[in-house]
Amino acid sequence: MRTLAVGDIHGCATAFDKLLETIHLRPEDKLITLGDYIDKGPNSKEVLERLLYLYDNHQLIPLKGNHELMMLDAYQGQPHEKVWVTVGGKATLASYTDTDKDNPLSNIPDEHWKFVKQHCLDWYETDNHIFVHANLNPDLPLQKQSNHDLFWQKLYPREGHYSGKIVVCGHTSQKDGCPVNMGHQICIDTWACGQGWLTCFDVETGEVWQTNQKGEVKTSHIKDFSPLSIN
Template identity: 30%
Template sequence: MRYLVIGDIHGGLMALKQLMERAEVTKKDKLIFLGDYVDGWSESAQVIQYLIELSESINCVFIKGNHDVWCEDWLRENLAHPVWLAHGGKETVESYSSFTEEEKKQHLQFFQAMELFYIDDANRLYVHAGFTSMHGVQREYDIRGFYYDRTLWEMALTMDIRLPKTSEKYPHRLKHYKEIYIGHTPTLHYHKHEPMNAANVWNIDTGAAFTGKLSALDVETKEVFQSDPVTNLYPNELGRN
């Protein structure tokens, strides 16, 4: 069985389908999605429907991202926060125009069932953004860190690559897990178009919401699979640009 971890999709259904084909996903694989399924491109509701159906035949783990929290709130309360609408929420609302109330209810249940984080049998952690507790995710005092934290990634980027994990100077946050897989912060910010590694942290968000590609990584072999740039798949849209 392969463990494939997949970055932020942001409504790009065509990119997701292309990625599944290029990675040659089978029922033997386990897919761990790092969140932010919606907001950006025009097919957010369709992405959720695709993932619901995908999970019926393939072992999937769905981590919740900050954009998913906003969409869940809207589906539950029918109230759209202005900040959300300005950051891709408008396109998400429009994507639901052809969906029935019953289908929206099913999608709400899907969002509500998402995990805040996942730890596999090899002690690899998967979380959308990060966490702040030096004692690990089970001791995180504010769950919003799972959606929004960037300090974990920023800390990993500044570390001396020669520093061994056994060193007293090695950050306690990172020592708890064999590896940590995150999304949330596009690698495009660092002029990188593939997943990035710093210390034992892997960033899989390769900017599919913007001008980048949607990526998947085999956590054992570190083989990378990618879609085309999502802007090429939706040439008449702006995404979150």
């Protein structure tokens, strides 16, 4: 069984489909997606549909990102919707059939709302790793982490989590397309929605697969990436 982590997808269904094809996902694999499935890229609807399929047919463990939080906030009222639209929600809404122009949120099917609200977790923990969207306070247990740290805090050099477990995160986009390896913390948001790559990381073997919206593929190892640079 492999434990595979995937960074921020941001509506890049072409890169995500190519990544799934490249890693040859097996029934026994555990696939952990780190949030920010929507916004910015052109195909948020298709990404959520792929995730729903994986949730029903594979061992998918989906986390929420800050963009899913903003999407859920938008569902609660108009002021939140305006904020979400300005930071990428416009692209998400455009990926759905425009049947109700007065209430575009209603074009998003109930199963997509349910997936984001009920199935996406705040964090996930294994024997050796902690998976979060953004970051962690190194001195607090997971149950006491703030929403700011879990969903919004950018990556910066800090001590490892007191548990001694390696933290795997996304959120802080690496414009050079390279993961950040700090040893105790690894960031795999590699700017799929820009000019970078979508990254999948095997947390046990260290293998790294990357794909992009052009359908290109490259492979490497987490040890290939310096622990010193944060972009």
